[in-house]
Amino acid sequence: MATIKDIARQAGVSPATVSRVLNNDATLAVGEDTKQRIFSIAEELAYKPSRLRKQKQENERARLQIGLIMLASVDDEKRDTYFSSIRGGIERRCEEMGLSLSVILRVGEKLELPSVQQLDGLVVLGSIDARDILGIFPRKDRVVFINHVEELSEFDTIKLNFEGAMRDSLHHLLALGHRRIAFIGGYEGIHHFNPHSMYASSVNPRSEMYRQIMQEQGRYDAALEHEADWSSHGGYLAMKELLMKGSAPTACVVASDPMAVGALRALHEANIRVPDDMAVIGFNDIEIAAYLTPPLTTARAHTEQLGRSGVQMLLERLEGREAAMHVTMNTTFVIRESCGSKPVEENSH
Numbered sequence: 001m002a003t004i005k006d007i008a009r010q011a012g013v014s015p016a017t018v019s020r021v022l023n024n025d026a027t028l029a030v031g032e033d034t035k036q037r038i039f040s041i042a043e044e045l046a047y048k049p050s051r052l053r054k055q056k057q058e059n060e061r062a063r064l065q066i067g068l069i070m071l072a073s074v075d076d077e078k079r080d081t082y083f084s085s086i087r088g089g090i091e092r093r094c095e096e097m098g099l100s101l102s103v104i105l106r107v108g109e110k111l112e113l114p115s116v117q118q119l120d121g122l123v124v125l126g127s128i129d130a131r132d133i134l135g136i137f138p139r140k141d142r143v144v145f146i147n148h149v150e151e152l153s154e155f156d157t158i159k160l161n162f163e164g165a166m167r168d169s170l171h172h173l174l175a176l177g178h179r180r181i182a183f184i185g186g187y188e189g190i191h192h193f194n195p196h197s198m199y200a201s202s203v204n205p206r207s208e209m210y211r212q213i214m215q216e217q218g219r220y221d222a223a224l225e226h227e228a229d230w231s232s233h234g235g236y237l238a239m240k241e242l243l244m245k246g247s248a249p250t251a252c253v254v255a256s257d258p259m260a261v262g263a264l265r266a267l268h269e270a271n272i273r274v275p276d277d278m279a280v281i282g283f284n285d286i287e288i289a290a291y292l293t294p295p296l297t298t299a300r301a302h303t304e305q306l307g308r309s310g311v312q313m314l315l316e317r318l319e320g321r322e323a324a325m326h327v328t329m330n331t332t333f334v335i336r337e338s339c340g341s342k343p344v345e346e347n348s349h
Helices: 004-011 015-022 032-044 050-062 074-079 081-096 113-117 130-136 162-175 205-216 232-244 257-269 287-291 303-318
Strands: 065-070 100-106 121-125 143-146 156-160 181-186 189-192 197-200 225-228 251-254 279-284 297-300 326-329 332-334
Touching: 004 015, 004 032, 015 032, 065 081, 074 081, 081 100, 081 121, 081 303, 100 113, 113 130, 121 303, 143 303, 156 162, 156 303, 162 181, 162 205, 162 251, 162 279, 162 297, 162 332, 181 205, 181 232, 181 257, 205 225, 225 232, 232 251, 232 257, 251 257, 257 279, 257 287, 303 326
Parallel strands: 065 100, 065 121, 121 143, 143 156, 156 326, 181 225, 181 251, 251 279, 279 297
Antiparallel strands: 189 197, 297 332
């Protein structure tokens, strides 16, 4: 596509002169032959002003129909803003870029196949079986997966750096002197779209990093690792089970802030003080995390940006990028009072 610089180069004048001529600047002192030469070259190169190119791009984007398929249910979004924040980022970026988000489906809902097959692109939020997605939308080059637990080499993918968040959490606790560190995680699985079912994933980035670091420290104890439902109630039950085993840890990393809320309730009921008796770290930094008692140390997940970036990746594909991209977005470790600031005494382990 021709530019003002291309015209200026052929006409033997400056880009500023070309710009003023093409915009009919009456104050420009330049000969008529030069003006005609510039107009002639612009026509020969099929030059279109940037405003027209932008308008053409906007018109083309306005015709694009984007779909969103979500693992999270409406109730999931009410319980945990993690999902609604990512969706919000997707919707806002679509609006900013002039894209029409015409279809939003959730796993388990009735599937109107024609409405999906007519889409120009698809964003998939959560660990939904890629084969199921290709069964309803067979365009690998027009699908972006957000936070899929497994590697999908043939698709565009973007995910949070769960491994880095776990590393930050454990290193913080280890630096404070903790050695018996527990982990409460959520069940990780790959979900079929319709009918809704799940099979266990062979990959769990949080638990894998937990085991790796604790094994490196020579401190891994399988009895300190628990999986539970991704909810406050799940975190509550997991912590109660952990405490019933007798040899309580001095710290615990919890896979989500809502689960950490439940874990804190269980500790309060057991008269275990946080952080004096046990330090607790969550994940996501939901709004309430800063207002808990004590305020929760957590890894902040930039969820809205995750959704926005997923849309941007899809748009790049629709506008010509050929190679699949795999993006990992870092989290920010936020230190609050639930870990304390004093090192743990060695004899307390």
